[in-house]
Amino acid sequence: LPRKIKKRIFVNMIGVYSPVGRCLQTSFALAMGQLLAKKHKVLYLNFESFSGLGQLLQNDMNMDLTDLLYYYCNTRERFRFRFESSLQTINGLYFVPPAASFLDMQSIEEETWLELLTAIEDEGMFEYIILDLSDCVQGLLELLRKCSIVYTIMKEDSMAAAKMKQYEELLEDMEYGDVLDKTKKRKIPHIRQISPRLEQITYGELGEYVRGVLREDMLYE
Numbered sequence: 656l657p658r659k660i661k662k663r664i665f666v667n668m669i670g671v672y673s674p675v676g677r678c679l680q681t682s683f684a685l686a687m688g689q690l691l692a693k694k695h696k697v698l699y700l701n702f703e704s705f706s707g708l709g710q711l712l713q714n715d716m717n718m719d720l721t722d723l724l725y726y727y728c729n730t731r732e733r734f735r736f737r738f739e740s741s742l743q744t745i746n747g748l749y750f751v752p753p754a755a756s757f758l759d760m761q762s763i764e765e766e767t768w769l770e771l772l773t774a775i776e777d778e779g780m781f782e783y784i785i786l787d788l789s790d791c792v793q794g795l796l797e798l799l800r801k802c803s804i805v806y807t808i809m810k811e812d813s814m815a816a817a818k819m820k821q822y823e824e825l826l827e828d829m830e831y832g833d834v835l836d837k838t839k840k841r842k843i844p845h846i847r848q849i850s851p852r853l854e855q856i857t858y859g860e861l862g863e864y865v866r867g868v869l870r871e872d873m874l875y876e
Contacts, residue, residue, distance in 0.1 A: 666776045667874075670802035672788040672795070674822040675815040678808040679843050679861070681706065684787040685745070686856050686865040687806075691874065692747040697783040698775070699750040702792045704757035711853055712745070719752040721759040727771050735778055746854040749781070757791050765794025772801065796831050804872070805838045841868060 671684040681703065688699040700720065701708060718741045726737040741751045754760045775784065786802065788795060799805050809819065826835050846860045856862065 666781060667783045667804075668772070668776075668802045669783060669785045670788055670799050670805040671785065671808075672799060672805060673808040674790075674818045675808065675810050678810050678815075679846070679849075680808050681787055682849055682856060682861060683806070683808060683841075683843065683865060684785055685748070685853060686861055687869065688748040688750075688783075688785045689746045689854075689857050690862070690865060690869060691783050691785075692749075695782040696780060697748055697785065698742075698781040699745075699748055699785045699787065701750070701753035701787045702760065702798075703753060703787065703789045704760065704791045706753040706787075708750075708753055708853075709755070711851070712743075719754050721754045721756075721763070723751055724763060724767065724771055727774060728767070731774075734774060738775065738778065746857070760791050761793065763793060765797055768792065768794050768798060769801065772798075796826070796829060796834065799834045800831060803837065805834060806868075807838050807840050809840050809842045811842065839868075839872065 669687070671680055671687075673680050681701065684701075685699065688697050691697045702720075718737075720741075723737060723741045727734050730737070738751075742749050743752060744750070772784070775781070786798060788798060792798065807819075809815065823835060826832065843864060844860070846864075848859065849861055850856055850858060857865070
């Protein structure tokens with residue numbers, strides 16, 4: 656595990672969220688995390704209702720994100736130990752296994768999520784935290800606001816465009832225009848094949864596309 660840095664470092668929090676379904680959002684986020692992890696300490700957190708990561712990785716995931724949150728709320732003095740115990744890796748990218756039940760996710764209030772993220776930042780273990788967000792999490796807009804950059808994956812069909820317009824209007828109406836200001840819209844080109852092995856997701860067309868995005872945004876050399 657990365658050693659704790661006594662002096663708190665600045666954490667780049669990257670949000671990945673799209674109101675458009677089946678747009679390769681999670682594949683994009685995982686590829687980005689693994690590429691950044693080649694040179695940085697990176698944590699990936701998945702907030703989807705059904706991530707499928709447990710089935711794909713076939714790892715022992717005894718402690719998930721909601722378990723970590725429980726320990727944070729009830730035994731804060733041992734948070735670092737619990738946090739380190741929950742971490743797993745894919746190709747150098749650290750992650751906390753996502754919640755097994757979306758019902759557990761929906762019951763967690765906005766303020767609690769924000770407090771947990773602040774606690775993780777305060778540990779000083781990571782330079783980047785990638786939030787793979789979904790509609791099921793309370794406080795979605797505040798979590799997006801907490802990010803320094805938000806990637807929103809687009810699709811070209813009319814239904815996707817209508818969903819995006821509705822989402823943007825909501826942000827404006829709810830006075831989250833700052834989220835729009837730091838949002839980078841990306842249309843992933845047609846990808847013929849993505850490796851079913853998550854540790855190989857940076858190979859091929861998707862990997863090259865995400866490398867280009869990171870270079871463009873000066874997050875990757």
